Amino acid sequence: MKNFLLAFSAILLISTCHSQGLLQGKEKFTHQDTLRGSITPERAWWDLTYYFLDVKVLAKKKYISGSNTIQYRVLKPFQVMQIDLQEPMRITSVYQDNKKLKVTRDGSAHFITLIKPQTTGTINTLYVSYDGKPKEAINAPWDGGFSWKKDQNGKDFIATSCQGLGASVWWPNKDHMYDEVDSMHIRITAPKDLIPVSNGRLVHIQDHPKANIYTWFVNNPINNYGVNVNIGDYTNFSEVFKGEKGDLDMNYYVLKENLEIAKDHFKDAPKMMKAFEHWFGPYPFYEDSFKLVEVPYLGMEHQSSVTYGNQYKQGYLGRDLSGTGWGLKFDFIIIHEAGHEWFANNITNKDIADMWIHEGFTSYSENLFLDYYYGKDASADYVIGTRANIQNDKPLIGTYNVNNEGSSDMYYKGANMLHTLRQLIEDDEKWRQMLRGLNSEFYHQTVTTKQIEDYLSEHSGIDLTEFFNQYLRTIKIPTLEYEIKKGELKYRWTDIVEDFDMPIQVDIDGKSEWLFPKAKWQTKNIKSDSFNIDRDFYVNSNKI
Missing domain, CATH: 2.60.40 (Immunoglobulin-like)
Structure with missing residues (x-):
């Protein structure tokens, strides 16, 4: 009975780990699911090129206001654009070329009627103003939204998380995974005594008597849910990692009272970078640097701004999810969430139904970290140990075009599928080059499961069609x-x-x-x- 309870507890952890569980187990889909999860005609005709997201955060009121300047390229003529923003947030106005535009709301989807003729190949800009009290995340990151917390000194400690639920829970955007913006600025206005941290590099601090206004710039393509706001009584320390593409700035933003413990505990971060550059190739975002940012929830893979809340413990909040002891050799959140920089942020699924690409490869990265530092047997012990967490409740691939992810087994069933594939390759160096090749072939791209399957079949020299049909599309174990x-x-x-x-x-x-x-x-x-x-x-x- 004791072993059963331990296994069951681990299953509960994994079944809610990292992504919003709101999307799991849903069998009936609505009109809103289709608007959120499909490439509608009002999305398909234009390609995102740039955002300037400007957000003012009022902690006392749990309220935000701001604007998003949206630059886009016209792929084919069309006069209606879909922009997404979830209730209770509201779009207050939309302008193009100083002309106010008509907005029709259908749930979270806002359809904007454009006046200016949209000519193929042209670059146009839209200015969207918005405000409201965004959904509060009660149990972040699983339910998503804004976390309005206090640190131990009673100061505001604020952060966003919105995987699965969607970035439109707090800011207006083209909220579908298939189209990543090429670059963006994020300007955050925070209370005067607090520091706002976001993705990319800090490029400007505006002098203001009553607020701290920080502007960050992301030089690389970024998915919407990877954009984040973190506000706290932060202090910063940094180091330079000598990586495959040269010097990589690694910055750490932690609460002031945690500075000394963080300096010691975050030694896992450069160890992670060394191991994953070995297995997966160069860190994908040298231009934007790498950050770990302390937050009041467990953590999330926000691009170049990985959030951390594992209480400075080894394992998963001090637990070993494999039951072997090897899971206590590293901080789970640092290794797993940073592993997503390669699989989720560099290689991103076009449809959330294929989220196993994010979670399967990244869960597999945990045992590759162990492989790099402790050897192949330790690595195998760990990934095999995680099989106790697999439920085989439904396939790893979800339903397409309705914002539906597959089973939470995408984590450790996905990892064990890849571990099995490594055995079929029979050549560890070839396997490593295949993993690196994925991150080169699909560098800064959104992909489908078929693209990943085809790549692995081609480069392994094995027809893996039935292999993937078995492990991804059924709950049957051979x-x-x-x-x-x-x-x-x-x-x-x-x-x-x-x-x-x-x-x-x-x-x-x-x-x-x-x-x-x-x-x-x-x-x-x-x-x-x-x-x-x-x-x-x-x-x-x-x-x-």
């Missing part, structure tokens, strides 16, 4: 069914998709060898009853 009788091993795959024929390493008579099971029974002569399946393969077995 089961090696076998019988040993009178010196003969009889074996086959069960619980599989059509044409699944993954080879598997086994130990027979004390020697490692490959078997090539199919749905039909096969036989092999063996000398004894000694038979074991390699633990690195995420499969079940059934001895008859």
